[in-house]
Amino acid sequence: xxxxxxxxxxxxxxxxxxxxxxxxxxxxxxxxxxxxxxxxxxxxxxxxxxxxxxxxxxxxxxxxxxxxxxxxxxxxxxxxxxxxxxxxxxxxxxxxxxxxxxxxxxxxxxxxxxxxxxxxxxxxxxxxxxxxxxxxxxxxxxxxxxxxxxxxxxxxxxxxxxxxxxxxxxxxxxxxxxxxxxxxxxxxxxxxxxxxxxxxxxxxxxxxxxxxxxxxxxxxxxxx
Amino acid sequence: xxxxxxxxxxxxxxxxxxxxxxxxxxxxxxxxxxxxxxxxxxxxxxxxxxxxxxxxxxxxxxxxxxxxxxxxxxxxxxxxxxxxxxxxxxxxxxxxxxxxxxxxxxxxxxxxxxxxxxxxxxxxxxxxxxxxxxxxxxxxxxxxxxxxxxxxxxxxxxxxxxxxxxxxxxxxxxxxxxxxxxxxxxxxxxxxxxxxxxxxxxxxxxxxxxxxxxxxxxxxxxxx
DNA sequence: TAGATTGTTAATCGATTAACAATC
DNA sequence: TAGATTGTTAATCGATTAACAATC
Numbered sequence: 001x002x003x004x005x006x007x008x009x010x011x012x013x014x015x016x017x018x019x020x021x022x023x024x025x026x027x028x029x030x031x032x033x034x035x036x037x038x039x040x041x042x043x044x045x046x047x048x049x050x051x052x053x054x055x056x057x058x059x060x061x062x063x064x065x066x067x068x069x070x071x072x073x074x075x076x077x078x079x080x081x082x083x084x085x086x087x088x089x090x091x092x093x094x095x096x097x098x099x100x101x102x103x104x105x106x107x108x109x110x111x112x113x114x115x116x117x118x119x120x121x122x123x124x125x126x127x128x129x130x131x132x133x134x135x136x137x138x139x140x141x142x143x144x145x146x147x148x149x150x151x152x153x154x155x156x157x158x159x160x161x162x163x164x165x166x167x168x169x170x171x172x173x174x175x176x177x178x179x180x181x182x183x184x185x186x187x188x189x190x191x192x193x194x195x196x197x198x199x200x201x202x203x204x205x206x207x208x209x210x211x212x213x214x215x216x217x218x219x220x221x222x223x224x
Numbered sequence: 225x226x227x228x229x230x231x232x233x234x235x236x237x238x239x240x241x242x243x244x245x246x247x248x249x250x251x252x253x254x255x256x257x258x259x260x261x262x263x264x265x266x267x268x269x270x271x272x273x274x275x276x277x278x279x280x281x282x283x284x285x286x287x288x289x290x291x292x293x294x295x296x297x298x299x300x301x302x303x304x305x306x307x308x309x310x311x312x313x314x315x316x317x318x319x320x321x322x323x324x325x326x327x328x329x330x331x332x333x334x335x336x337x338x339x340x341x342x343x344x345x346x347x348x349x350x351x352x353x354x355x356x357x358x359x360x361x362x363x364x365x366x367x368x369x370x371x372x373x374x375x376x377x378x379x380x381x382x383x384x385x386x387x388x389x390x391x392x393x394x395x396x397x398x399x400x401x402x403x404x405x406x407x408x409x410x411x412x413x414x415x416x417x418x419x420x421x422x423x424x425x426x427x428x429x430x431x432x433x434x435x436x437x438x439x440x441x442x443x444x445x446x447x448x
Numbered sequence: 449t450a451g452a453t454t455g456t457t458a459a460t461c462g463a464t465t466a467a468c469a470a471t472c
Numbered sequence: 473t474a475g476a477t478t479g480t481t482a483a484t485c486g487a488t489t490a491a492c493a494a495t496c
């Protein structure tokens with residue numbers, strides 16, 4: 001009987017894990033909620049509270065064993081295994097993802113690549129043969145792939161999502177700047193750099209620039 | 225005398241804007257908080273509350289003029305102009321970002337590219353000459369660039385951030401899977417696909433797979 | 449006018465933090 | 473033992489939602 005754990009807590013765990021991996025590699029054996037919090041800009045109380053949803057991992061007076069907590073988080077997040085993923089889109093972004101070294105060791109691997117461009121189909125990318133997008137529903141279930149990455153233009157993203165779902169995928173990482181409509185049981189995470197940039201320019205706009213970049217005509221003024 | 229607006233509200237505005245751009249392109253003239261909310265999976269009350277921080281943009285009984293609200297949000301987020309950005313890292317990811325069409329029309333442009341690889345320096349990428357990373361502090365201020373994108377390996381990310389800050393950059397978009405330490409006044413947003421993926425595998429792990437992907441040795445079991 | 453939807457208030461809900469007993 | 477840090481409780485803080493008067 002699992003009690004419900006807030007989604008926002010789940011989203012912080014990978015950040016804790018990433019910090020612990022780094023500490024482990026730096027030869028750190030022991031840490032504390034305070035040290036971890038300082039490093040991440042999070043209060044120590046919050047880290048202890050978050051972890052307490054899953055069990056007791058520390059020792060009073062000492063803190064946490066870096067490697068033990070790391071293993072526990074890997075289990076909790078289910079990245080103590082390797083998840084095969086299907087990448088759709090072999091353009092520039094797809095290429096970058098296919099070559100990305102950061103998946104290895106963090107629980108993920110691109111195991112299949114799809115594109116609609118006949119010039120790309122058949123040729124390997126990062127050692128993986130590119131298949132035609134239309135074959136997604138046929139090929140995925142047999143390979144046990146449960147995660148899809150969408151790296152196609154916005155116009156194609158929804159139809160690719162539909163194909164992936166037909167292929168029994170349960171989680172989508174969407175790089176297209178568009179909201180997907182999917183069944184309730186399918187998880188979606190979005191990556192859109194412009195969304196991140198625009199929340200920074202909100203704050204930047206109010207500040208002084210360098211004085212050099214005012215060449216562009218400044219429109220009517222701020223809201224209000 | 226601006227009252228303080230919660231950061232979480234600011235982070236939702238670009239999502240509203242993106243939806244409005246889409247509606248505008250689809251020929252939608254008018255919308256309502258309800259329609260917008262349904263489309264985004266957000267309550268209508270929240271949308272009205274968020275917007276109310278900045279003024280009154282709607283009409284009782286009618287809703288919002290799509291184009292007017294879109295223009296207002298563009299002003300509020302300061303993307304009613306074009307922001308020049310410096311891209312650091314001309315590898316696969318840098319290439320993908322340099323060619324990315326999604327910056328145009330949403331307020332951004334890559335105006336300078338840097339890399340340390342002498343084979344890349346001097347050659348153009350997406351029509352922009354690649355300069356050596358060491359020239360960042362010298363070149364950025366003169367060009368009025370206030371935003372930097374970090375697309376280099378994790379090991380190099382902090383030193384690149386330091387160079388960008390020396391070059392007077394005020395906002396960083398960091399693709400390296402590492403937390404940067406920067407002065408308080410510098411804004412940072414992080415993009416790490418693995419963080420997004422790991423929060424989904426938390427939920428996926430508890431579910432049934434297809435039965436085919438159990439070939440990999442399953443470790444000790446779930447937490448607890 | 450009747451119907452619809454806003455902007456806003458007050459109530460609810462949930463997340464963060466402070467504090468501390470337990471204990472290594 | 474003295475010092476440190478956990479896990480947890482209760483208090484605080486902040487965000488979301490429900491409801492509705494205002495009004496187009």
